[in-house]
Amino acid sequence: MTSYSPTIQLIATSPMGLEAVVAREVRELGYDQVTVENGRITYTGDLLAICRSNLWLRTSDRVLVRMAQFEAKSFDELFEGVKALPWADWIPEDGEFPVEGRSHKSQLSSVPACQGIVKKAVVDSMKQRYGTEWFRETGGRYVIEVSLLNDIATITLDTTGPGLHKRGYRKLVTEAPLKETMAAAMVLLSRWQPQQPLYDPFCGSGTIPIEAAMIGWNLAPGLRRSFNSESWPLIGEELWEQAREEAYDSVKDDIPLQIGGSDIDASAIEVALAAAKAAGLANDLTFKTIPVGKALPTGDYGCLLTNPPYGERLGDSGEVERALRQFGHMYKQLPNWSAYLLSPSKQLEHYVGRHADKKRKLFNGRIECNLFQFFAPGGLYGWRKGAGQAEENGRKET
Known part of the structure; x- marks a missing residue:
């Protein structure tokens, strides 16, 4: 295990509207020094926290190391602030370090210019450590981002690589697929429990049932993929092995699952079956x-x-209306079931035939939606009371 394990500031980026869900996940990992802002959750951890966060966060987009945050109203301030950071502690001599950038409401409004300044500052910093004038950048990938907001520069290092929604089980996609991170968020927001049946009647490529099964069995969503920071010498292979062993030891695949889905599109079901097989869940969904x-x-x-x-998203309005009406008719035949629908429709409650008990604004991609929540009798946890009563009645009959 690496002998250098500093206390670091991490940022778990979040889709709009899911900040509280991501923050809850971070706290459940054991990191309680959490600050919640729009689109990001900042928390304190160590090098092992990088591994755990990438493996376990279901609803975050990516995990970043916050290298620094400082005022930068001029290129000189940006250059000096970046150059002062310990880049050689993180990036080896052969590391590849592209710079990405964005700027909003800041005097340094030219993103390409800011990227160039940051790149030059990092090179100058690393020259002092490595004693060379040129870096080949043929090794591991270390993506640096400069983000300017109201003249405050936040400098980060991306530990994830491809977004965390890329679990590794979905090789094929249907038209307008739901992101894995959003599907997981829907499951978490529903407070569904693995002892409870779960069904998706518009399942498409099967993302919601698969994410529910992974939550039910406590499967870390990142176990089947790799991350940029796995090749970073500062973290080392042993920390990643430790985090993966912890994840494997946490699996609870002895819990019987009652999860399924359906769709009118046969090709979508083929994609769902392939994804379930790739996720190791073919026999359980x-x-x-x-x-x-x-x-x-x-x-x-x-x-x-x-x-x-x-x-x-897809289909014409007539088909969509018919599908929602059919859902409402079906739901009336399930009086003790709760229902959670993610939709931008202003008429959804009309089609379902009742007012939602709760609505939560979320964004599916760039489309503003609501998560319409219809609770079973007895409220959010009413099914538990009813299920417990049914079990008690069964004991009395025997």
Whole structure:
């Protein structure tokens, strides 16, 4: 294990509207020094926290090291602030270090110019450590970002690489697929429990059922992929091995799952089956090619969790309206089930036939949606009371 394990500031970036969910995940990992801002959750950790965060965060987009934050109203201030950072502690002599940038409401408004200044400052800093004038950049990848907001520069180092929504199980995609991070957020926001049936009648490529199964079995979503920082000498292979061993030891795959989905599109179901197989869940999830009007799940108590089609995303408005009406008819036959639908539709409650108990604004890509939440009788946890009563009645009958 590496002998150098500094206390560092980490940033888990968040889709708009999911900051509280990401913050809850960070705290559940054991990191309680958390600051929540728009689009980012900042927290304190060590090098092992980088590994754990990448492996476990289901709803974050990526994990960044916050190298520094300082005022930069001029290129000189930006250059000196970046140059003063210990880049050679993180980046080896052969490391590849591209610079990305963005600027909003700042005097340094030219992003390409800021990127160039940051690159030059990092090179100058590393020259002092390595005693060379030229860096080949043929080794591991260390993506640096300069983000300027109201003349405050935040300098970060990306530990993730491809976004955390890329779990590794979805090789094929359907039209307008739901991101894995959003599907996981829907499951977490529903407070679904693995003992409870869960069904998605508009399952598409199966993302919601797969993410639910991974949550139910406590499968770390990053176990089947790699990350940029796995090749970083500062972290070392042993810390990554430790984090992965912890994740494997935490799996609870002895819990019986009652999770399924259906879709009218047979090709989408083929994609869902392939994804379930790639995720190691082929024998534990059920997928069917049927229209929503015939998708009546079994079980006295359960959770409908779905992202129905909508006009802005796919299909025409007439088809969407018919599908939502059929969902409403189906839902009326499940009086003890809760339902959670992510949709931009202003008429969704009308089609379902009742007012939502709660609505939460979320963004599916760039489309503003609501997570419409219809609770089972007894409120958010009513199914537990009913299920417990049914179990008690069963004992009395025997």
